[in-house]
Amino acid sequence: MKNNKHLGIKLWIILSGLIVIGLVLFIISFIFSKGLSSISFNFIFDRPKGMPLGMKGGVFPAIVGSFYFTLIASCFASFIAIAVAVYIKFYCNNEKISTLVHVVVQSIAGIPSIILGLFGYTFLVVYLKLGISLLAGGLTLGIMIFPFIEVRIEKIIDEVDEGIINSSYALGMSKSYTFLKLILPICLSDMLGTIALAAGLAMGAAAPIIFTGGVVNAPVPKDILSPAMALPYHLYILIGEGISIDKAYETACVLLFLLILLNIIVIFIDVFRRVE
Incomplete structure (x- = not known):
């Protein structure tokens, strides 16, 4: 039975x-x-053309814009998420504070991405006067992927043998030394894999940047305060406005290829960790 x-x-x-x-x-x-x-060479390295815009040309500014949005989001979210995870696991001795932090993180994870876009527009674009820019869009995407990174980094730290941590404390080592010299080298590859997965999530999101940094047509951005095109937003415009279903599929192929590439990087990081 x-x-x-x-x-x-x-x-x-x-x-x-x-x-x-x-x-x-x-x-x-x-x-x-x-x-x-x-897909052709010109489609990859040309800018959108035609009337309506996108009927001809390519998506090179959107590729570069997506890369910059993702890079800003990943750096911002990783910096905050690692700090929060380390605080919870090494410095927070108050269970109520720990519970409160977890509730906040889970609440952020449950916010719809379009509402994050509205928040980014109201707070970053208007109140902080960053304007429609790479920085505003990247920070908004960073808020979106922050819970994804924080929760997983906490779990990664939890998986480290407690004997290593206790031995370090027994020898008189500080918490900062224990984390930087012992825990971080052990967890680094897993952390990088988590950040790469979160970067894929940010790269494929359109809603958070519609109001904050993405525009229909823009050249390759020169600085972080410039607006930029992005592949998911460009794909949304091509389909939503009925401009060209063929160009939409080509754009989707490029975006999907980049996301697959990020996942391959994660796999190689994991393989490298296991070999070590």
Whole structure:
């Protein structure tokens, strides 16, 4: 009887895994089959052209803009998330404060991305007078991915053998020394993998930058206070305005390729960690 129950659970797990893998492969193959054959050198390295804008030309400014948005978001979110995680795990001795921090992090994770975009516009663009810019858009994306990074870094630190930490304290080492010299080298590859996954989440988000940093047409940004194009926003415009479904598929292929590349980086980081 027990074996039959276990068999049912195993079949359920295998079937669920196959369904997920099948759906992912179907989505990727469908997007690539629709747009990969039309992608050219000019499409990758040219700017949008035509009337309406986007009927012709390429997406190079959007690729560069997406990279800058993602870089700013990843740096900002990682800096704050690592600090919060380290505080909770090493310095916070008050359970009420720890619970409050976790409630705040979980609440931020539950905020719809479009509302984050509205907050970014109201606070960053208008109140702080950053304007529609890479900085405003990147910071808004950073707020979006902050909970993703913070929760996972806490779990990564939790997985470190407590004996290492206690031994360091027993030898008179400070908490900062213990983290920087012992914990960080052990967790670094996992942390980088988490940040890379969060970067993929930021790169594919359109709603937070619609009001804060993304524009329909802009050259390659010269500084962080310049507005910029972004691949997900450009894709949204192409489909939402009915400009060109072919260009939309080509743009989706480029975006999907970049996201797959980020995931490959995560895999290599994990493999490198295991080899070490």
